[in-house]
Amino acid sequence: MDSNQHSTAIDEAAEALRGGSITIPSKFEAIGFMSNAGSMGKITFTVPFKEVAERLTFERLLTRHDFDTESLTTPGQRDISEKHADKIATFLTESDRPYLGTLTIAIPEDQVKIEVLQPIASNVSLVKFVVPVTSENPIVEDGQHRVKGLTDAWRRVMQDPSSEEFSEAREMLEKSSIEMTLLLEGDPSVLSTIFVKMASTRPISASLIAIMDSSAVQNRLGQQVTRKSHYLSDRTTYLGAKAAQKLAAAKGRKYDPLYPAAAVRSAAAAIAGVGVRDRTPDQREDILNQIFEDRARREEKTIDEVIETVSTEIVDILDYAFTRVPGWKEMAADRLTASEFKAEYVHSAAAGLHVIANVIAAASVAGVDTREVVDELAKLPWRRDDLREATKDNEKVYVHQLFEDTLVRTSFDSKSGIWKAGQAGATRGAYEEATRKVIATLARQSPELAPMEEVKVLSALGLVTAGRGRPRKS
Numbered sequence: 001m002d003s004n005q006h007s008t009a010i011d012e013a014a015e016a017l018r019g020g021s022i023t024i025p026s027k028f029e030a031i032g033f034m035s036n037a038g039s040m041g042k043i044t045f046t047v048p049f050k051e052v053a054e055r056l057t058f059e060r061l062l063t064r065h066d067f068d069t070e071s072l073t074t075p076g077q078r079d080i081s082e083k084h085a086d087k088i089a090t091f092l093t094e095s096d097r098p099y100l101g102t103l104t105i106a107i108p109e110d111q112v113k114i115e116v117l118q119p120i121a122s123n124v125s126l127v128k129f130v131v132p133v134t135s136e137n138p139i140v141e142d143g144q145h146r147v148k149g150l151t152d153a154w155r156r157v158m159q160d161p162s163s164e165e166f167s168e169a170r171e172m173l174e175k176s177s178i179e180m181t182l183l184l185e186g187d188p189s190v191l192s193t194i195f196v197k198m199a200s201t202r203p204i205s206a207s208l209i210a211i212m213d214s215s216a217v218q219n220r221l222g223q224q225v226t227r228k229s230h231y232l233s234d235r236t237t238y239l240g241a242k243a244a245q246k247l248a249a250a251k252g253r254k255y256d257p258l259y260p261a262a263a264v265r266s267a268a269a270a271i272a273g274v275g276v277r278d279r280t281p282d283q284r285e286d287i288l289n290q291i292f293e294d295r296a297r298r299e300e301k302t303i304d305e306v307i308e309t310v311s312t313e314i315v316d317i318l319d320y321a322f323t324r325v326p327g328w329k330e331m332a333a334d335r336l337t338a339s340e341f342k343a344e345y346v347h348s349a350a351a352g353l354h355v356i357a358n359v360i361a362a363a364s365v366a367g368v369d370t371r372e373v374v375d376e377l378a379k380l381p382w383r384r385d386d387l388r389e390a391t392k393d394n395e396k397v398y399v400h401q402l403f404e405d406t407l408v409r410t411s412f413d414s415k416s417g418i419w420k421a422g423q424a425g426a427t428r429g430a431y432e433e434a435t436r437k438v439i440a441t442l443a444r445q446s447p448e449l450a451p452m453e454e455v456k457v458l459s460a461l462g463l464v465t466a467g468r469g470r471p472r473k474s
Contacts, residue, residue: 057151061138063137077144078212103143107182111131114129129182193212210238210265217289218268222261228311234256238260258342258348269287274287277461292310321374324378328347355435372448387419
């Protein structure tokens, strides 16, 4: 391109910025610098604060959804914290340097019309782009709290343009601009993973990461188990209570929280063969990867196919357990709410879920019928009031029949005058000991289940080190 052509391109860009040359009927149009993040294109541009606050809002040109584990096609976000957004709005109305950093939005590349005006450097070009009226709205990839905060701040200072209260804030905001980056990407799983990896403004809960981030095999397994399970899908929590209630209401359901998504993920990994060997998330990922790779080689399948198969197997046994194990059984029949279940049963906490998951894992490793194991689990004392009399320091006390000092700890309630079993804590050591006790109890009650107590089985799941544990009964 010669100097005359270069000048013409720059003149076109300047004219477009003044609103003169982009004529495609559009939702949004701008001049920016197009570059790449690997295989993904992106355009960075600057927009006056007023335009962002009045046009690029959730009500008009931007779209957001609370992340929904059942939706594989809609990009979702963590739920919005009103308090966090309000802090941003307050900052913008009080600061003489209202800088918000770069807002990141996203849209599929085929929904944007792009014209290259001038190459700038290697893989960088000056472009003008248009989001036509026929395109879907861009979604916020990073900065949803800032978008809400700046929108609320602008409405606050413009509520009465003649008032003196916000005169300085209006002046600061009117002369401010905001940098934005448009990612040319529409794949919900890609956007969710990018969001989890780049997010830094507010910590993301482990459960939301488990649901949104598909880059880890443990997350993909947990996501499929959550999505497929008839009894866990509506009871697995990953959003804040307010957003979860709203999402459930939109689907015509009742919010009935039970286990966090992070607990469902680790329980699924345990059943898949990890057991309690996962001392860290990275270790769980490595072990699970090896399990899936070995099975993929044996069955000549891809890792994705193995995850699909394993998740179906896990859901099959967990959903069966929900129809058999006391407490779960009542919830499955809609005779008990999650809150009632938590008050009455010892396996209502994540530690209890892990005990059942690891017992099922032991059955799989031992080669015994997992449904038979679940049927035997259903005979155990799972209620909090399943107590027995005992002696401590020469005094009569009451303790739980099976889970004392593992899942529960019993104490005397002076107000009610009765003994009650409360939480014993959610430590790994506690639920590992509870798992060993359950396996030993099942082995005593049913000779067919004795292989579950073999050293090689307990060792394979990390419940004992090699050389420890009771030998198989002859």
